[in-house]
Structures are given as C-alpha cells and as structure tokens.
Amino acid sequence: xxxxxxxxxxxxxxxxxxxxxxxxxxxxxxxxxxxxxxxxxxxxxxxxxxxxxxxxxxxxxxxxxxxxxxxxxxxxxxxxxxxxxxxxxxxxxxxxxxxxxxxxxxxxxxxxxxxxxxxxxxxxxxxxxxxxxxxxxxxxxxxxxxxxxxxxxxxxxxxxxxxxxxxxxxxxxxxxxxxxxxxxxxxxxxxxxxxxxxxxxxxxxxxxxxxxxxxxxxxxxxxxxxxxxxxxxxxxxxxxxxxxxxxxxxxxxxxxxxxxxxxxxxxxxxxxxxxxxxxxxxxxxxxxxxxxxxxxxxxxxxxxxxxxxxxxxxxxxxxxxxxxxxx
Numbered sequence: 313x314x315x316x317x318x319x320x321x322x323x324x325x326x327x328x329x330x331x332x333x334x335x336x337x338x339x340x341x342x343x344x345x346x347x348x349x350x351x352x353x354x355x356x357x358x359x360x361x362x363x364x365x366x367x368x369x370x371x372x373x374x375x376x377x378x379x380x381x382x383x384x385x386x387x388x389x390x391x392x393x394x395x396x397x398x399x400x401x402x403x404x405x406x407x408x409x410x411x412x413x414x415x416x417x418x419x420x421x422x423x424x425x426x427x428x429x430x431x432x433x434x435x436x437x438x439x440x441x442x443x444x445x446x447x448x449x450x451x452x453x454x455x456x457x458x459x460x461x462x463x464x465x466x467x468x469x470x471x472x473x474x475x476x477x478x479x480x481x482x483x484x485x486x487x488x489x490x491x492x493x494x495x496x497x498x499x500x501x502x503x504x505x506x507x508x509x510x511x512x513x514x515x516x517x518x519x520x521x522x523x524x525x526x527x528x529x530x531x532x533x534x535x536x537x538x539x540x541x542x543x544x545x546x547x548x549x550x551x552x553x554x555x556x557x558x559x560x561x562x563x564x565x566x567x568x569x570x571x572x573x574x575x576x577x578x579x580x581x582x583x584x585x586x587x588x589x590x591x592x593x594x595x596x597x598x599x600x601x602x603x604x605x606x607x608x609x610x611x612x613x614x615x616x617x618x619x620x621x622x623x624x625x626x627x628x629x630x631x632x633x634x635x636x637x638x639x
Contacts, residue, residue: 377461386406
C-alpha cells in the first residue's frame with residue numbers, strides 16, 4: 313500500500329513537472345512570436361492613386377521673329393526676359409541697299425548721313441503676339457537674312473509630359489497634376505491636363521504619348537527646357553482607413569491582417585479587402601475599422617550556424633575534431 317501511494321506521489325510530481333515544462337515552453341514561444349511583430353493600429357489617411365512621368369518645360373506657342381528683308385540689324389529694342397505685346401516695335405532693320413548707302417554717306421559726312429537716314433527709312437520689325445522674349449539671337453550691326461531669327465517669343469510656358477501607353481488610358485483632360493522641377497525640388501506647383509497627343513512617339517523602344525499640362529500659376533523661376541517630374545492624380549480617397557502595406561499578408565488565396573490575441577496566444581488573422589495604395593500605406597475597404605489594433609511583421613536577419621564553412625572561422629570546430637581524430 314505504501315509503495316502504491318509513493319508511486320502516485322511520484323506520478324503527480326512527474327505530471328506537474330511536465331505540465332510546468334510545456335507551459336513555460338508555450339509562454340516562451342508566445343513571447344518569441346510577439347517579438348516578431350510591431351504593434352500598430354488602423355488609421356485614417358488621404359490616399360492618391362497616381363501615375364508618374366517625366367516632362368519638359370516648353371512654350372505653348374514658340375515663335376521665331378524673322379526680318380521681312382535681308383540686310384543689317386540697326387537697333388534691337390528688347391532683351392531676354394522682357395514682356396512684349398502684340399504690335400510692339402522690337403527692332404529696326406536696314407535693307408542691303410540702305411545699309412550700303414548709309415555706309416557711303418557716313419564716310420562722306422555727318423550731314424550726308426543724316427540726310428539719307430531721313431530720306432531712306434529703316435524697316436520696322438513688330439511683335440506678332442504678346443509674350444516673353446526667351447531668346448535673343450542677334451545684336452545690332454549684324455548682317456541678317458530673311459531666314460535668321462532675331463528673337464524668339466513664347467506666350468506661355470507649359471509642361472509637356474511623356475506618358476507610357478500602358479498608363480495613357482488613365483489620363484483625361486482636366487486631371488490635377490503635381491509638377492516638380494528638378495532644378496527646384498522644394499518648390500512644387502500644380503497644373504491641369506490640357507490635351508493628349510493622338511500620335512505616339514518611340515522613346516527608347518517604348519511607345520509614349522505627349523501630354524500637355526497647363527500650370528495654374530507658373531513660378532517666376534521656371535525656364536523653357538527645364539526637366540520636370542509629373543504626378544497625375546488618377547484617384548483621390550479622402551480620410552479612408554489604412555494600414556501599413558507590410559501588414560497585409562496573402563494566405564489561402566486572400567489578403568489577411570494579423571491582430572493581437574489575448575493571454576499571449578498566437579496572433580489571429582482577419583480577412584480584409586483592400587483598395588488603393590500610396591507609398592507605404594494601403595486602403596482597407598472591409599474587415600477592419602479605424603482604431604483596430606494590428607500587428608506588422610518585422611524583418612529579421614538570421615545568423616548562420618557556427619559550422620557554416622562560408623563564415624570566417626565557422627568550421628573551426630570541425631577542423632579541431634578532425635585534428636584530434638588524426639592524433
């Protein structure tokens with residue numbers, strides 16, 4: 313009878329020890345699992361679905377002003393950066409005959425020169441449109457032909473973007489576009505899609521379409537030829553529930569987000585339906601509500617085993633054992 317009671321006592325101790333061992337193991341595993349995640353919550357944020365492309369600042373209407381006759385440029389009354397209006401006098405041009413006659417008169421006397429200047433007037437050069445002088449090609453005294461552009465006038469600067477054919481279907485006139493000049497990355501401004509080219513162009517073996525973007529307020533520092541980054545706002549979602557994109561996992565053919573469980577148990581998985589993504593956040597359409605607690609998996613690097621022959625000194629133990637066996 314005493315042996316049987318002793319046996320029961322030993323059995324109880326063994327069972328208790330086994331139970332305690334597995335409880336401790338379970339607690340350690342739960343703690344290790346918790347260390348693999350970062351706690352987070354569902355928040356509200358405004359997301360945009362966008363298409364990005366590069367573009368170039370270019371005049372909407374670029375016009376080269378050429379003299380109506382060949383001869384000599386006598387006076388140029390405008391400089392780069394100046395605004396002109398339609399019909400404004402911008403230069404005086406002498407025909408070849410007038411220039412030769414004035415040179416002969418100048419060599420004779422000042423009175424002879426003034427006489428022929430009054431009798432034989434120079435030809436005026438007028439601006440055909442209102443705009444800004446962006447190029448001044450010639451200087452007074454230079455010989456000109458009817459094919460030489462004296463100045464270049466631009467009426468308004470726009471941004472011409474190059475959009476891939478796979479994205480052109482999402483671009484429509486009137487869309488908002490964020491514009492950022494490479495020369496001034498901290499000074500972004502907005503514009504609207506004005507027109508889309510009907511004909512494509514091949515750029516590095518890729519089919520591209522030109523999209524004209526009209527800035528709402530072109531900054532003073534913008535210059536023709538500057539490179540710009542264009543962000544087309546395809547869809548905008550105001551204050552929608554979002555989670556970090558890294559929190560979304562794909563299991564059993566559906567998207568799930570892990571949530572913390574009570575009493576240190578394994579995290580639970582909640583099926584979710586996602587919407588648009590921007591940067592590192594994704595919209596949640598169904599499955600979670602703002603404020604819900606979630607878990608974001610952490611990235612970790614595993615250390616190689618000590619016996620890895622590719623690690624420095626990683627195979628010392630094996631070499632020592634072999635050396636002892638040879639001895």
